[in-house]
Amino acid sequence: MNRALTLLAAVLSLSLAAPALAQEGKIELKSVVEKEVRVVNDAGEEVVQLVTADKVVPGDVVIYTVTYTNVADQAVDNVVITNPINDALSYVVDSAFAPGADVSFSVDGGASFDVLDALTIERDGTSIAAGVDDLTHIRWILREPLDPGAQGFARFRARLN
Amino acid sequence: MTIRIGVCATGTRRFLALIALAMLSAGAGAAGTLAGTDIANTASVSYELDGNPVTQDSNTVTISVAEILDVTVVLVSPQQSVSPGDTAQALVFTVTNTGNGQESFTFSVDNALAGDDFDPIAANPNIYFDSDASGDFSAADTPYVPGSGDPDLAPDAAITLIVVNDIPTGLANGDRGTSALTAVAATGSGAPGTLFAGAGAGGVDAVAGASGATATATGEYLVSDVALVLNKAALVLDPFGGDQPVPGATIRYTVTAEVTGTGTAVAVAVEDQIPANTSYVPGSLSLNAAGLSDAADGDAGVYEAAPTPLVRVTLGDLVAADGVQTITFEVLID
Numbered sequence: 001m002n003r004a005l006t007l008l009a010a011v012l013s014l015s016l017a018a019p020a021l022a023q024e025g026k027i028e029l030k031s032v033v034e035k036e037v038r039v040v041n042d043a044g045e046e047v048v049q050l051v052t053a054d055k056v057v058p059g060d061v062v063i064y065t066v067t068y069t070n071v072a073d074q075a076v077d078n079v080v081i082t083n084p085i086n087d088a089l090s091y092v093v094d095s096a097f098a099p100g101a102d103v104s105f106s107v108d109g110g111a112s113f114d115v116l117d118a119l120t121i122e123r124d125g126t127s128i129a130a131g132v133d134d135l136t137h138i139r140w141i142l143r144e145p146l147d148p149g150a151q152g153f154a155r156f157r158a159r160l161n
Numbered sequence: 162m163t164i165r166i167g168v169c170a171t172g173t174r175r176f177l178a179l180i181a182l183a184m185l186s187a188g189a190g191a192a193g194t195l196a197g198t199d200i201a202n203t204a205s206v207s208y209e210l211d212g213n214p215v216t217q218d219s220n221t222v223t224i225s226v227a228e229i230l231d232v233t234v235v236l237v238s239p240q241q242s243v244s245p246g247d248t249a250q251a252l253v254f255t256v257t258n259t260g261n262g263q264e265s266f267t268f269s270v271d272n273a274l275a276g277d278d279f280d281p282i283a284a285n286p287n288i289y290f291d292s293d294a295s296g297d298f299s300a301a302d303t304p305y306v307p308g309s310g311d312p313d314l315a316p317d318a319a320i321t322l323i324v325v326n327d328i329p330t331g332l333a334n335g336d337r338g339t340s341a342l343t344a345v346a347a348t349g350s351g352a353p354g355t356l357f358a359g360a361g362a363g364g365v366d367a368v369a370g371a372s373g374a375t376a377t378a379t380g381e382y383l384v385s386d387v388a389l390v391l392n393k394a395a396l397v398l399d400p401f402g403g404d405q406p407v408p409g410a411t412i413r414y415t416v417t418a419e420v421t422g423t424g425t426a427v428a429v430a431v432e433d434q435i436p437a438n439t440s441y442v443p444g445s446l447s448l449n450a451a452g453l454s455d456a457a458d459g460d461a462g463v464y465e466a467a468p469t470p471l472v473r474v475t476l477g478d479l480v481a482a483d484g485v486q487t488i489t490f491e492v493l494i495d
Contacts, residue, residue: 025215025217026208026210026215027206027208027217029205029206029217029218029219030219030220031202031203031204031219031220031221031222032222033202033222033224053224054224054225055225055227055356055366055368056224056226056227057193057226057227057228057229057261057368057370058193058194058226058229059193059229062224064202064204064222066204066219068206072210074210074211076208076209076210076215077209077210078207078208078209079206079207079208080206080207080208081204081205081206082204082205082206082207083202083204083205084202084203086200086201086202088194088198088200088226089200146208160193160194160200160226161193161194
């Protein structure tokens, strides 16, 4: 009896720990956040490992990875993936990565996008180049339609302010 | 300090060094994102299926910001010149919570440090809060009580603490004694990265930061017989080529200042009032034979016509090796 209860409790906690399911649709979209840690391996070399970002402190670098899979039975066109960049995070320059996609950024809450170097913000009445702290969203546009069953990922790094 | 000297005053006086205090201000927001902040992230995708636009969201991933435990301790006081047997000699420190969470800190003093000539004797109590925000030790300051009185500091907040020691007797001139203040985060301290699970502000995990969640600064006492010797001489030149103090005669004053003994005379300024029934001769002020302008500007000298006519020359910190400082100025007998 006690064992059965324990097992039930274990099943319950497992289901609670599982991430919220992605919304139903023709593209399965999944977001993961990890943290970079520097560890010394058996050969005495310092290597960077990705671990679950359960605890982060200011200065830590986290990596957001969005994976996408076409679960429909036909190709989908004009695939655009957008990810917000929280105020507490600073985008790490040149860290955006997504094979087969073009990356752009927004400084106005996602209303408009451009490449990082072309973005400006208004400060004290003058227009200045946008910095990594000014970015509100990152966007990837897939260059080709996504075939049935095809998958890919988009990734960027950010530092906790 | 300012030494006021009267007309034709001559003499030697022992003087006290004053503590010049700088107010420190912590940089705003330096500690970073507050402990306990949750950062949620949801990606979205848009696409076209048979020409119809579709938008979907991903799952939401959330990271929780842990508390980073960091602290700095900065000595504010300059080296303190003391005499053997002095009591209640204060050292002023600023402690800043450089972590990202509300944190209590405990404090301790170590007087048994190596590398000095004597150990200061801790007063009882020996740590005070600068309750009146005066930046120095004063009657209104309240003692720190370890444990029950540990101050709770917000991220980036700073507090001024005063360490009070007595100076032993029987010391030689030039002896140095040091006293160190250490602050430790109440949650815990250890090598950077040490985890204190669930122990941080609001129950989040806490991690020792680069400081190891503890910091120390050391202040110094110097047994010093530093003294400032002032002399003043007057030379009268009358309009007739003689030395009679008649109306129209000029009096040239020469004031010399010299530091003797060991230690530093801090922020020395010499101030001399223009005698009654005489008028300052504009542009006559000089220091070590170099002319000084009368205006309050970049140079060391100034003439003030009001409220009391006087000349003032700021000599700054002086040690015996600086030698004799010679100030001259002239007045005209009305």
